[in-house]
Amino acid sequence: MSSTMSDAPTTGTLEVTDEVQISETERQLVLNMGPQHPSTHGVLRVVLTLEGETIIKTDPIIGYLHRGVEKIGETRRYSQFTPWTDRTDYLAAPLNNLGYIMAVEKLCGIMAPERAQYWRVIMGELSRIASHLVWLGTHALDIGALSMSLYCFREREMILDIFEKFCGARLTTNMMEIGGFSRPNPDGIVAMIEDFLTIFPERQQEYVDLLSANPIWLARTRGVGIIEPQDAIDWSLTGACLRGSGVNYDIRKAQPYLIYDRIDFEVPLGTHGDVYDRYLVRMEEMRQALRIIRQCLDQVPTDGPLMLNDSNYVIPPHDTVLRTAEDMQRHFVWVIKGFDAPKGEVYMAIEHSKGELGHYIVSDGSPVPYRLRIRTPDFVNLQVLPHMARGSMLADVVALIGTIDIVLGSVDR
Amino acid sequence: MAEDPTRKQGETPPEAMAGPAKSTSPGPKDDPQAPADNQTAWADASPAGQVSEAADRDDTEARAALELAEAARVPVVEPAHDQTGLAIIDPGWVHTGYWGPLDDSRHPAIIALRRAFGDAIEEVTFFRDEVTVRVSTPPLADIVTFLRDHDALRYRLLSDLTAVDMLRLRTTPRFDVVVTVYSISNRQRLRLKTGLLDGQTCPSLTGVHSGAGWLEREAFDMFGIIFDGHTDLRRMLLAEDWDEGHPLRKDYPIRGYKQYVQPGFESPTPRVRDYGRT
Numbered sequence: 001m002s003s004t005m006s007d008a009p010t011t012g013t014l015e016v017t018d019e020v021q022i023s024e025t026e027r028q029l030v031l032n033m034g035p036q037h038p039s040t041h042g043v044l045r046v047v048l049t050l051e052g053e054t055i056i057k058t059d060p061i062i063g064y065l066h067r068g069v070e071k072i073g074e075t076r077r078y079s080q081f082t083p084w085t086d087r088t089d090y091l092a093a094p095l096n097n098l099g100y101i102m103a104v105e106k107l108c109g110i111m112a113p114e115r116a117q118y119w120r121v122i123m124g125e126l127s128r129i130a131s132h133l134v135w136l137g138t139h140a141l142d143i144g145a146l147s148m149s150l151y152c153f154r155e156r157e158m159i160l161d162i163f164e165k166f167c168g169a170r171l172t173t174n175m176m177e178i179g180g181f182s183r184p185n186p187d188g189i190v191a192m193i194e195d196f197l198t199i200f201p202e203r204q205q206e207y208v209d210l211l212s213a214n215p216i217w218l219a220r221t222r223g224v225g226i227i228e229p230q231d232a233i234d235w236s237l238t239g240a241c242l243r244g245s246g247v248n249y250d251i252r253k254a255q256p257y258l259i260y261d262r263i264d265f266e267v268p269l270g271t272h273g274d275v276y277d278r279y280l281v282r283m284e285e286m287r288q289a290l291r292i293i294r295q296c297l298d299q300v301p302t303d304g305p306l307m308l309n310d311s312n313y314v315i316p317p318h319d320t321v322l323r324t325a326e327d328m329q330r331h332f333v334w335v336i337k338g339f340d341a342p343k344g345e346v347y348m349a350i351e352h353s354k355g356e357l358g359h360y361i362v363s364d365g366s367p368v369p370y371r372l373r374i375r376t377p378d379f380v381n382l383q384v385l386p387h388m389a390r391g392s393m394l395a396d397v398v399a400l401i402g403t404i405d406i407v408l409g410s411v412d413r
Numbered sequence: 414m415a416e417d418p419t420r421k422q423g424e425t426p427p428e429a430m431a432g433p434a435k436s437t438s439p440g441p442k443d444d445p446q447a448p449a450d451n452q453t454a455w456a457d458a459s460p461a462g463q464v465s466e467a468a469d470r471d472d473t474e475a476r477a478a479l480e481l482a483e484a485a486r487v488p489v490v491e492p493a494h495d496q497t498g499l500a501i502i503d504p505g506w507v508h509t510g511y512w513g514p515l516d517d518s519r520h521p522a523i524i525a526l527r528r529a530f531g532d533a534i535e536e537v538t539f540f541r542d543e544v545t546v547r548v549s550t551p552p553l554a555d556i557v558t559f560l561r562d563h564d565a566l567r568y569r570l571l572s573d574l575t576a577v578d579m580l581r582l583r584t585t586p587r588f589d590v591v592v593t594v595y596s597i598s599n600r601q602r603l604r605l606k607t608g609l610l611d612g613q614t615c616p617s618l619t620g621v622h623s624g625a626g627w628l629e630r631e632a633f634d635m636f637g638i639i640f641d642g643h644t645d646l647r648r649m650l651l652a653e654d655w656d657e658g659h660p661l662r663k664d665y666p667i668r669g670y671k672q673y674v675q676p677g678f679e680s681p682t683p684r685v686r687d688y689g690r691t
Contacts, residue, residue, distance in 0.1 A: 063650040070635075071660055075667055106541055233597070236571045236624025249570070249597045344540040347573070347593055347604065360591070362577055370582065373591075375573040383627040412650055 028056060033397065035064050041138060041401065042408030046385075053394050058386040062379075065412040073372030077338035078104050079178060079315070081372070086172035088374060089410035092131035092353045094123045094163070097176040100374075102257060103348035103359035104178050107341050108313040116180035116307065117258045118300035122193065123166065123175060125289040125296075129200070130159040131353035131405075132282050139279075139402035140211060143220045148210060155203050162192050179314030180307040190297060197290055197297075204286060211279075221276040225388040225400045228273060235384040239355025239377050240285065241404060244270035244278035251351040263295050275403040282405075285353075313339050338367030354378045354405050374413055378406040520544060522566050522603055529559055545604045553592070553607050554616040554642075560594055560603070561621060568594035568603055574618065574628035576636045579608075580663040587611045588638060592618065609638060617642035635661035 034045040043064035049057035069088060073081050085100040086093040098120055105111060112120065137152030160170040165186055167175040175181070211217045227237070232245040242249055250267040252260040268284035270277030308314045315334050316327040343365040349358040355377025362371040381404050388400050518524075523546065526534050533556065536547040548556055560568035573593040580587060586608035595602050609615055617640040618625035629640045630649040637659035640646060648655055657670050 063648075063652065066650040068660060071665075071667065074661075109541070231623075233569050234623045236622060236628075238570075247597065254597070254600045255602075345545065345604075346541055346543060347602070349572070349602075356572065358573055358593075360573065360575065360593075364582055371577045373573070373575045375575070379631075380624060380627065383624065387623070 055389045058389040065408045069413045077367045083174045089407045091134050092127045093173045094127040094175050095352050099350045099357040101176045106348050107346045112180040113305045115301045115304040118296050122296045125292045126159050128353040129289050130156050135405045142398040142402045158196050224275045226274045236380050240281045241381050244281045245273035278403050376410045379411045547606045550607045557621045568596045570595040571622035571624050576632045578663045614639045614641040
């Protein structure tokens with residue numbers, strides 16, 4: 001009963017920290033992984049209880065990036081909080097903008113003009129591709145395909161260039177406003193997106209050539225981390241983690257928002273529920289995103305308002321602010337005081353690249369939300385990690401963390 | 414058709430609910446342009462087979478099931494688009510593709526809940542396209558189980574669980590625990606709210622949905638709400654030795670209670686307003 005772990009392996013950041021139980025036949029040891037481990041995609045710490053190389057228990061410890069975004073939201077006016085949504089999931093900032101803005105618009109009972117809705121879909125789908133590219137690059141990097149990350153970030157640069165052209169920022173875009181877009185579309189933005197739509201399919205074929213028939217990739221992903229469909233629902237999974245298990249729940253189809261009901265696209269579903277199926281689902285989602293963007297570019301009106309003309313909730317257009325006294329006063333009041341949102345509570349869910357992103361706003365009728373709850377998809381998805389990891393090998397943990405697709409800024413908020 | 418153990422048939426079914434549900438009889442003919450698969454999703458959920466089986470067994474039960482099926486066949490709301498760019502302040506906020514009854518006497522989930530739980534269903538409110546059901550605290554887990562296991566309703570996905578500190582909006586009870594459940598096959602979202610006094614425990618939903626585990630831990634971390642039956646109620650986002658209370662409470666100062674010494678400054682300027690606590 002009194003043996004020590006002096007001969008325990010200590011490599012890199014994987015350190016033996018404690019030893020909980022030693023018997024004649026089995027020895028469990030607690031292994032601390034992270035929070036500065038390269039495969040945890042940020043500051044995630046996982047405390048693993050091992051028996052040999054088999055995982056008995058997994059305890060993800062989060063909160064290293066907790067900034068109290070929800071508390072901050074209770075002190076900011078509705079229009080002031082939009083930049084904070086960029087910082088929750090910083091890899092898909094336009095989608096976060098969209099989720100929050102749509103929640104506020106739902107609360108106020110307003111709807112963006114049709115042209116702005118199309119552009120929101122275009123930017124949201126580009127953001128989904130960018131988020132999936134980072135996921136694919138880092139996921140493959142964890143498993144051992146180093147070159148994938150270089151290729152993926154190369155294509156992500158094109159999307160970030162489009163964002164920069166469109167709104168001036170690359171990462172934390174703060175792209176959308178309550179009521180639409182406040183800036184006119186820059187010249188040449190359509191050509192940039194067309195360019196991307198032309199180039200990306202063959203680039204994606206390169207990823208497929210690199211990975212889909214790669215024996216190492218198949219060995220590390222097939223049959224690993226299987227989630228049964230009923231378990232996926234039980235664990236409240238959403239997004240590709242749920243659809244990889246074959247459950248058909250995509251909010252773009254289930255409760256269509258914006259103009260998604262006019263777009264023809266498919267929802268890919270997995271059959272086995274393992275890491276490889278979730279990879280296939282996300283790859284297909286990128287192809288479907290291209291289809292959506294293609295149709296949006298064909299359907300979007302070339303002129304028309306990008307911003308709702310509403311005197312209560314929407315910032316007045318810039319040119320009339322400079323020309324008319326009424327709009328200048330409205331602009332002043334809107335910026336200094338904010339607007340009184342209707343009393344009530346709304347929960348607005350959109351299909352984020354990682355799952356269901358829900359914003360729950362309780363309004364007491366003041367310019368500041370009384371309670372602002374952000375239901376981030378990866379926070380809820382991450383809690384399935386102990387369920388997936390139980391009984392699997394230590395080396396699979398990096399594949400399992402990667403397949404959930406977490407961003408710690410979004411998990412910790 | 415398996416009987417739900419949580420359904421209390423002994424409770425008297427409220428007659429008021431049965432009347433309008435039968436008289437209005439909304440059908441697909443109300444809206445000929447309704448998307449077909451919207452209809453089938455909810456129509457499959459309406460217990461048509463259940464009716465015929467139940468009719469052999471019990472007359473009252475069959476009538477109840479019929480009413481439920483009747484109420485489940487709801488009209489589809491056509492999406493309203495604003496082409497001109499002018500504001501439409503629609504009280505119903507007709508969401509693109511949203512459909513469902515904004516009437517608690519016709520909402521199938523509320524009819525079923527009222528029949529099964531009676532007085533535990535305290536209040537039903539509608540705002541925009543959303544339904545909020547205020548329920549009493551003790552049967553919360555039973556209600557969520559009922560909604561999960563019901564053959565027609567099938568609210569099987571726990572969408573969200575959080576809390577709201579109602580300190581500045583009302584005197585008592587202090588907290589609201591908000592549970593959002595979603596039915597994948599019916600495309601319906603339902604929000605349950607229950608009021609909690611400060612210090613009162615809430616029944617844990619971890620036995621119903623495994624996904625409630627972290628959400629309840631977060632609610633405990635942020636609000637200090639104890640979930641009765643949760644096996645692993647630790648700090649979630651804050652440090653495990655956090656000793657400054659629960660930050661999303663309304664009486665928690667925005668920058669925390671403590672004053673921290675800034676490196677490089679001899680005497681720290683107080684950055685925290687005094688909220689009656691040193």
